Amino acid sequence: xxxQAANLRERFKNQRIRKQxxxxxxxxxxxxxxxxxxxxxxxxxxxxxxxxxxxxxDIGMGNIDILMGTQTxxxxxxxxxxxxxxxxxxxxxxxxIHFIAGGSGLTKFxxxxxxxxxxxxxxxxxxxxxxxxxxxxxxAGISTDSLKFILSADEVMVITxxxxxxxxxxxxxxxxxxxxxxxxxFYLIINRTITSTxxxxxxxxxxxxxxxxxxxxxxxxxxxxxxQSVVKAVRSQIPLVFFNEKSTAAKALFEIAxxxxxxxxxxxxxINKPPFVTKLKRFLFER
Numbered sequence: 001x002x003x004q005a006a007n008l009r010e011r012f013k014n015q016r017i018r019k020q021x022x023x024x025x026x027x028x029x030x031x032x033x034x035x036x037x038x039x040x041x042x043x044x045x046x047x048x049x050x051x052x053x054x055x056x057x058d059i060g061m062g063n064i065d066i067l068m069g070t071q072t073x074x075x076x077x078x079x080x081x082x083x084x085x086x087x088x089x090x091x092x093x094x095x096x097i098h099f100i101a102g103g104s105g106l107t108k109f110x111x112x113x114x115x116x117x118x119x120x121x122x123x124x125x126x127x128x129x130x131x132x133x134x135x136x137x138x139x140a141g142i143s144t145d146s147l148k149f150i151l152s153a154d155e156v157m158v159i160t161x162x163x164x165x166x167x168x169x170x171x172x173x174x175x176x177x178x179x180x181x182x183x184x185x186f187y188l189i190i191n192r193t194i195t196s197t198x199x200x201x202x203x204x205x206x207x208x209x210x211x212x213x214x215x216x217x218x219x220x221x222x223x224x225x226x227x228q229s230v231v232k233a234v235r236s237q238i239p240l241v242f243f244n245e246k247s248t249a250a251k252a253l254f255e256i257a258x259x260x261x262x263x264x265x266x267x268x269x270x271i272n273k274p275p276f277v278t279k280l281k282r283f284l285f286e287r
Contacts, residue, residue, distance in 0.1 A: 026142070039097075041135070053130070077103035147177075222259060224249050
């Protein structure tokens with residue numbers, strides 16, 4: 001951990017300013033494969049040459065480190081409770097992915113004094129400048145505090161499955177976010193599909209209801225088929241894209257990452273927006 005922290009501090013000193021993108025990954029309910037997607041999507045971006053920070057926001061029940069088979073000595077809670085430098089809670093996993101483990105008690109920080117929040121904003125701004133993409137793997141559902149992070153992100157990726165309850169919950173989640181921020185771009189990923197028709201029908205249902213009742217458009221990033229390799233990878237604590245990169249689910253993830261990167265300069269994602277930290281300050285202090 002000491003060597004890793006030293007390396008990260010050196011990166012802070014020599015960092016170049018990047019135009020990073022922040023992405024909130026959400027789902028209406030648990031058990032739809034959201035964290036597994038967040039991890040493997042992040043690794044797919046790294047394979048394409050991008051630098052990625054994955055932040056586990058499933059407080060008290062985070063499992064990103066478990067999915068990678070990695071032990072962490074510090075979490076984001078240590079930053080607030082023990083004054084641990086932010087550079088020392090950023091862990092490095094497979095293929096150079098950087099991640100912050102969730103730990104427990106994070107909701108405490110939104111009630112801290114402004115001076116403590118100011119330090120967080122300053123430190124996190126430096127962290128953001130180190131990466132091309134920062135992904136927030138949000139917990140299932142939306143709390144008052146997690147909503148601040150979601151609304152501060154540039155984009156939202158919604159994970160659902162073809163199950164009726166999952167579809168209903170995904171719609172409710174997007175509706176809730178939309179009511180708070182109507183210009184938030186949504187990307188939809190259909191997980192655990194049996195056939196391509198199965199996935200497209202799910203996407204069409206959500207697209208139609210969003211357009212009809214909210215006047216909102218959503219883009220489908222892709223579908224990930226039901227694949228036993230996913231279960232085996234989780235049990236082995238090896239990310240799917242490494243466990244079996246030729247599996248149908250891994251190939252789908254690579255295609256989703258490729259499709260997303262090719263669309264990142266489209267009209268949907270090039271609108272000038274305030275930086276993540278600026279938006280988060282606004283949600284914390286001005287409302």
